Amino acid sequence: MTKSATLVSVEEYLRTSYDPDVDYVDGVLEGRNLGEFEHSDLQTEIAFWVRQRYRAKGLNAFVELRAQVSPTRFRVPDVVITQGKRPKGGVLTVPPVAVIEVLSPEDRMSRVQKRIEDYLKLGARYCWLIDPQSRRAWSYSTAGAFEIKDLILRGENPEFAIPLPEIFAAMDEMTEG
Numbered sequence: 001m002t003k004s005a006t007l008v009s010v011e012e013y014l015r016t017s018y019d020p021d022v023d024y025v026d027g028v029l030e031g032r033n034l035g036e037f038e039h040s041d042l043q044t045e046i047a048f049w050v051r052q053r054y055r056a057k058g059l060n061a062f063v064e065l066r067a068q069v070s071p072t073r074f075r076v077p078d079v080v081i082t083q084g085k086r087p088k089g090g091v092l093t094v095p096p097v098a099v100i101e102v103l104s105p106e107d108r109m110s111r112v113q114k115r116i117e118d119y120l121k122l123g124a125r126y127c128w129l130i131d132p133q134s135r136r137a138w139s140y141s142t143a144g145a146f147e148i149k150d151l152i153l154r155g156e157n158p159e160f161a162i163p164l165p166e167i168f169a170a171m172d173e174m175t176e177g
Contacts (some may be wrong), residue, residue: 022116024074069118095123
């Protein structure tokens, strides 16, 4: 998770492909922690759950889709849930229904909090943070944060639910010993 020393223009960021993709914060490229099985599995299972069960309600889920949170800030959330048809273009610019961030062991809460604040400024209705190691989850809003004790991520308009215990069970089935 390194920052580049050189400022990069928005135009250069948007026309460059990074592997893995990076956040763009006021001209600075910020790496993201990812690449572990639990992190990847959790992203995939959540996106699959939403697409399989809620597409008929107009919801869709994308993994690691760039989102423009301000004119000079682009974030790459782990999972983003949108409503309606997929917007044209390669970057999400409209408020999403929900943004889900999955903690990696190297994540620092101060950096995660800045990302969540950006998603809320973009207009995300729900911002959820999941720790796959401890199997805990939190909900964030402009009013504050709370732990989701029953581990069910719930949304309205349209109504939907993502039961993390079922997601974790699916992940466990695919894990050796």
